[in-house]
Amino acid sequence: xxxxxxxxxxxxxxxxxxxxxxxxxxxxxxxxxxxxxxxxxxxxxxxxxxxxxxxxxxxxxxxxxxxxxxxxxxxxxxxxxxxxxxxxxxxxxxxxxxxxxxxxxxxxxxxxxxxxxxxxxxxxxxxxxxxxxxxxxxxxxxxxxxxxxxxxxxxxxxxxxxxxxxxxxxxxxxxxxxxxxxxxxxxxxxxxxxxxxxxxxxxxxxxxxxxxxxxxxxxxxxxxxxxxxxxxxxxxxxxxxxxxxxxxxxxxxxxxxxxxxxxxxxxxxxxxxxxxxxxxxxxxxxxxxxxxxxxxxxxxxxxxxxxxxxxxxxxxxxxxxxxxxxxxxxxxxxx
Amino acid sequence: xxxxxxxxxxxxxxxxxxxxxxxxxxxxxxxxxxxxxxxxxxxxxxxxxxxxxxxxxxxxxxxxxxxxxxxxxxxxxxxxxxxxxxxxxxxxxxxxxxxxxxxxxxxxxxxxxxxxxxxxxxxxxxxxxxxxxxxxxxxxxxxxxxxxxxxxxxxxxxxxxxxxxxxxxxxxxxxxxxxxxxxxxxxxxxxxxxxxxxxxxxxxxxxxxxxxxxxxxxxxxxxxxxxxxxxxxxxxxxxxxxxxxxxxxxxxxxxxxxxxxxxxxxxxxxxxxxxxxxxxxxxxxxxxxxxxxxxxxxxxxxxxxxxxxxxxxxxxxxxxxxxxxxxxxxxxxxx
Numbered sequence: 050x051x052x053x054x055x056x057x058x059x060x061x062x063x064x065x066x067x068x069x070x071x072x073x074x075x076x077x078x079x080x081x082x083x084x085x086x087x088x089x090x091x092x093x094x095x096x097x098x099x100x101x102x103x104x105x106x107x108x109x110x111x112x113x114x115x116x117x118x119x120x121x122x123x124x125x126x127x128x129x130x131x132x133x134x135x136x137x138x139x140x141x142x143x144x145x146x147x148x149x150x151x152x153x154x155x156x157x158x159x160x161x162x163x164x165x166x167x168x169x170x171x172x173x174x175x176x177x178x179x180x181x182x183x184x185x186x187x188x189x190x191x192x193x194x195x196x197x198x199x200x201x202x203x204x205x206x207x208x209x210x211x212x213x214x215x216x217x218x219x220x221x222x223x224x225x226x227x228x229x230x231x232x233x234x235x236x237x238x239x240x241x242x243x244x245x246x247x248x249x250x251x252x253x254x255x256x257x258x259x260x261x262x263x264x265x266x267x268x269x270x271x272x273x274x275x276x277x278x279x280x281x282x283x284x285x286x287x288x289x290x291x292x293x294x295x296x297x298x299x300x301x302x303x304x305x306x307x308x309x310x311x312x313x314x315x316x317x318x319x320x321x322x323x324x325x326x327x328x329x330x331x332x333x334x335x336x337x338x339x340x341x342x343x344x345x346x347x348x349x350x351x352x353x354x355x356x357x358x359x360x361x362x363x364x365x366x367x368x369x370x371x372x373x374x375x376x377x378x379x380x381x382x383x384x
Numbered sequence: 385x386x387x388x389x390x391x392x393x394x395x396x397x398x399x400x401x402x403x404x405x406x407x408x409x410x411x412x413x414x415x416x417x418x419x420x421x422x423x424x425x426x427x428x429x430x431x432x433x434x435x436x437x438x439x440x441x442x443x444x445x446x447x448x449x450x451x452x453x454x455x456x457x458x459x460x461x462x463x464x465x466x467x468x469x470x471x472x473x474x475x476x477x478x479x480x481x482x483x484x485x486x487x488x489x490x491x492x493x494x495x496x497x498x499x500x501x502x503x504x505x506x507x508x509x510x511x512x513x514x515x516x517x518x519x520x521x522x523x524x525x526x527x528x529x530x531x532x533x534x535x536x537x538x539x540x541x542x543x544x545x546x547x548x549x550x551x552x553x554x555x556x557x558x559x560x561x562x563x564x565x566x567x568x569x570x571x572x573x574x575x576x577x578x579x580x581x582x583x584x585x586x587x588x589x590x591x592x593x594x595x596x597x598x599x600x601x602x603x604x605x606x607x608x609x610x611x612x613x614x615x616x617x618x619x620x621x622x623x624x625x626x627x628x629x630x631x632x633x634x635x636x637x638x639x640x641x642x643x644x645x646x647x648x649x650x651x652x653x654x655x656x657x658x659x660x661x662x663x664x665x666x667x668x669x670x671x672x673x674x675x676x677x678x679x680x681x682x683x684x685x686x687x688x689x690x691x692x693x694x695x696x697x698x699x700x701x702x703x704x705x706x707x708x709x710x711x712x713x714x715x716x717x718x719x
Contacts, residue, residue: 181625181628181629191563194570194571194572194574195571195572226614228529228609228613228614228617235529235610236529236610237529237530239529239610258621259613259614259616259617259618259621260618260620260621260624261621262618263622263625263626264621264625274563275563275571275574276610276614278594279563279594279614279615280594280618282563282593282595283594283597283598283615283618283619283622284618284622285595286595286596286597287598287618287626288622288626290515290516290598290599291598291622291623293516294516294654294657295654298647298651298654299647299650301650304646305646305647305650307643307646308642308643308644308646308647309643311640311642311643311646312634312640315636315640318633319629319630322629
């Protein structure tokens with residue numbers, strides 16, 4: 050297996066990307082192509098000991114940043130690491146692609162260069178969603194802000210397949226984000242999506258209220274990209290602001306500082322639970338070939354874990370399974 | 385000034401409602417009508433010393449519960465405390481109404497009995513939204529799940545007037561919940577609402593990402609009822625689950641329990657900050673007469689504070705100000 054990695058994407062590129070890639074090549078026994086400025090990548094690689102035949106460099110002189118308009122950048126910056134990497138994927142130089150760069154550009158590039166699976170109407174961004182019971186997968190996390198019920202159905206099918214096969218949860222519980230648990234609740238999109246989902250061959254548990262997302266009520270959280278993005282960002286915002294209030298309290302005086310010291314093991318345990326780096330990335334779902342988005346602020350550890358997800362994504366034939374399910378679904382609709 | 389209160393609504397009715405009402409009558413120097421089962425209310429009132437001429441009882445034998453379908457209950461349960469109370473409001477027996485009962489029924493009753501302000505397309509549920517900088521007001525918190533841009537504009541105008549005059553924030557910052565801060569971001573509803581809001585005579589600060597809601601980026605948080613309800617419930621859910629993780633950690637062993645004891649003042653300070661009881665309720669905006677919804681689990685303290693909001697709502701001529709602003713707005717559109 051050979052993965053392709055965007056060496057120039059993310060806040061800590063290329064140093065942490067290269068280090069994470071070297072670690073992954075050794076730990077997961079894979080080959081890799083790092084795409085980016087050859088001299089810079091070479092220089093980083095020279096810092097490590099690794100089986101040198103397993104890592105190639107593919108030169109790309111340009112970089113797409115978060116300031117670029119995604120769709121324009123994909124068309125104009127032909128020599129960017131992202132575009133060169135996605136073309137390499139499309140041309141079969143590797144089995145999957147991972148980038149910590151611009152989310153919008155990765156999505157646009159995935160759609161324009163790699164293209165959608167036939168029968169899939171929209172590709173979705175996903176996000177690994179931390180809960181008190183472990184990790185859930187949020188689909189769509191922001192790619193499609195105006196959705197038809199059919200899209201949500203496809204998000205549910207793709208998410209269910211990914212969670213079962215990559216995140217290893219048997220028969221994952223698929224929940225539709227809604228403002229009440231009963232059937233018939235919600236806006237017109239949610240109501241119609243509910244009707245489609247209940248007839249699908251997935252473990253649809255019905256509507257899930259936002260209140261129950263943090264406790265892991267659903268393994269696959271289905272929402273349109275607008276609501277999904279609001280859920281994702283509010284979850285982050287609440288975690289940040291509660292912990293900042295807490296931190297302030299712990300630093301208030303000598304007594305509280307002493308208490309904080311006593312609580313160190315518990316606090317680092319909580320921090321670890323919430324750490325995105327443990328998962329390292331989340332897939333784009335709906336493209337013809339495996340693509341994983343790593344967090345923009347990824348360090349080497351996060352990149353290594355992101356590559357692990359990509360490896361599972363490739364190894365478990367997720368895309369073939371999605372194709373099969375979508376085709377069956379289309380046949381059922383016709384029949 | 386005379387307020388009307390639903391004596392039978394909420395988890396702790398009638399005892400806590402009556403107690404809160406007695407406290408409010410004394411503290412805010414107002415008169416009150418308590419609506420509900422006369423014998424029960426009388427019995428509760430007999431426990432307290434208060435100027436007896438200031439509290440009347442209006443008998444109502446029936447109760448609308450959360451299990452009732454709101455719209456049906458309003459039509460069929462004519463003798464419920466909610467319907468009797470709203471009719472008393474409509475007929476001028478008092479200046480405003482407060483209930484801790486079914487939110488849906490209060491909204492339906494507000495619309496069917498009290499009716500909307502002319503020019504207002506939809507009445508909104510609001511919620512006082514706790515932030516690290518104090519309280520914001522979320523409009524709409526769940527009444528209107530499918531919205532037109534025009535509704536969101538009206539929510540913004542009404543929310544701005546309420547926050548300025550009742551919550552006492554000068555020139556409140558009005559933010560539109562969106563998935564990016566730049567103009568042009570979001571779904572079609574958010575884009576069109578943005579265009580309307582930027583031309584209004586309010587302090588519109590533009591789009592606000594959900595990540596920035598908990599830090600109080602906006603004083604008036606504008607969203608359609610679906611997104612607003614998701615925001616509200618996710619905020620509650622995150623607070624509950626983070627504090628439950630924290631509590632578990634604090635009870636883990638002797639050392640952590642000792643630390644928890646040392647942190648007691650800080651922890652109760654945080655708890656107080658997040659306590660809905662300090663505000664007690666949030667208004668329905670858009671009805672012809674003042675209506676406040678108190679939290680279902682209100683105790684006497686919350687009820688007293690809810691009545692305080694209702695008193696401010698009445699005293700500050702909010703509804704007249706809304707009427708004036710909406711009429712001006714309509715004239716500007718025509719002109």
